[in-house]
Amino acid sequence: MFSPGLKLRIRQELIAAQIDSFMENEPLAGHTSLGVGGPADFVVTVRSQEELLSLLEIGKTFGVRPFVLGCGTNLLFSSRGYRGLIVKLGGHFTRIAINDSLVAAGAGASLPRVARMASAKSLAGLSFAAGIPGTVGGAIKNNAGAFGREMAQVVQEVEMCSLKGEMRTFSAKDLHFGYRFCRLPMEGIICKAILKLESGEKEDILRKMEEYRRIRREKQPIGKRTAGSVFRNPPQGSAAQYIEQAGCKGLAIGGARISPQHANFIENFANATSDDIEILIEEVQKKVREIHGLDLDLEMEIVACKKD
Ligand SMILES: Cc1cc2nc3c(=O)[nH]c(=O)nc-3n(C[C@H](O)[C@H](O)[C@H](O)COP(=O)(O)OP(=O)(O)OC[C@H]3O[C@@H](n4cnc5c(N)ncnc54)[C@H](O)[C@@H]3O)c2cc1C
CATH class of the missing domain: 3.90.78.10 (UDP-N-acetylenolpyruvoylglucosamine reductase, C-terminal domain)
Structure with a gap:
């Protein structure tokens, strides 16, 4: 764990930066689907780009590299806890906007929610994702996939923030997708993604999603x-x-x-x-x-x- 002195200074910096959605000694069991994980020194939810940049600045000041947590559906944290800063993406980072066949999704948005919204607009290509219980950021990092489809097939570009606070946009080919992983082109945080889908028949899309859900219920x-x-x-x-x-x-x-x-x-x-x-x-x-x-x-x- 951080020393009490370091914790106090980080707490003061968070308050000074007006980042008020943070928790100290927060059990990670409540942030993971496995329900395992001891207390983290800090779990900070950033709700805007400004808050994210301020948090990264605080991390730099104290030599602490934040760990990005999505929905924690692919992670095992130690029961002894996590020493450091965990960052979660809320607010602005959970927005989803659909324009023609392009879906702009914040990295903190729920992937099943994106899939549902796309289906409501008769957009095909994300039915496989309806049962993958994570965020858009986590799904891209892991190149999540099911039923023969994966994120690599729908990601057009991602916006990232480096640990130094520099924002950059990368196209899908820069992410070097492989089986359940991607190699991010820089150390940092995925903030937003543009997904390219195709128009389809709403009934077919919904039927496929229901079929995938049924298979999951039966087998998993x-x-x-x-x-x-x-x-x-x-x-x-x-x-x-x-x-x-x-x-x-x-x-x-x-x-x-x-x-x-x-x-x-x-x-x-x-x-x-x-x-x-x-x-x-x-x-x-x-x-x-x-x-x-x-x-x-x-x-x-x-x-x-x-x-x-
Ligand atoms: C019941 C169940 C079913 C599942 N089915 C599938 C399946 O069919 N297919 C599949 O592929 N997976 C599946 N998973 C695993 C998991 O849901 C996926 O890997 C999911 O994409 C992880 O997303 P997350 O938000 O939970 O990421 P987390 O588990 O929180 O994080 C995973 C990794 O991504 C990184 N990360 C998260 N957000 C960002 C970001 N914004 N920027 C940079 N890095 C980030 C984290 O640091 C970590 O390294 C399943 C899990 C469960 C519990």
Whole structure:
């Protein structure tokens, strides 16, 4: 944790910059879909570009690099907490505007909401995203995808703010999208994206979205505390299948278990700690390696856990 003196100075700077939506010693469990994570020194919600720039300035002054948090649906934070500044994008950064086939979405906007608004305007191309429970910024960073589609296919450009506070616009090709990742062209925060969609038949779009939702309800532990797929699918098959064949379905460590419904999901079913989840991940990787000779890579992101 930051020392009390440093916390006091950061608090004073936040107040002086008129950033009043911040919380100290804020449990991150309430900011993640897994429901795991100890207290963060500061969780700051910036509601305008001015607030974001001021926060970055404060970070620079104290030599602290803020961590951007979307909806926390792909993250595991340590139960021991997070030392530093967490920034969330609210207010101005959650706006969505649709003009013809172009959707301008703030990086803090909910991706399912963008998908719903696009469908209401008969715009096709985002049906896959209706069940991905994160923000636009998180979805771009992870090149989120489902049902054979991914963000890379709809992103036209993004506006970013560097850690030094410089605003720049990048086209999709600058983001170097890959399987569930992109390589951002500079260190910083995605503030806004322009998505290019296509006009379609509203009925077809809504039918497709409903079909995708039905498949998710059937196959995935929707409503449970998870972070989506834990491992990336290896090129030769599905991670879930390998995990199941290695006998790991239902395997539990402490309050975490491999979902009995879908083997590539970990459920926090009884107040799991980050250690429970990390040990479970290692156990699954070990068993899959023993049985299939295969190394499973993480899709979920672990933020400063064991080594903190
Ligand atoms: C039930 C469930 C189902 C899921 N299904 C899918 C699925 O079908 N397909 C899929 O791909 N994923 C899926 N996920 C995982 C997750 O929802 C996606 O990866 C999502 O895009 C993450 O968005 P987020 O806002 O929650 O990002 P977070 O988890 O908060 O952050 C993820 C990463 O993005 C970075 N980030 C967030 N915002 C910004 C920003 N503005 N600028 C720069 N970096 C940023 C964070 O620092 C972090 O590194 C699922 C998760 C759950 C819980």
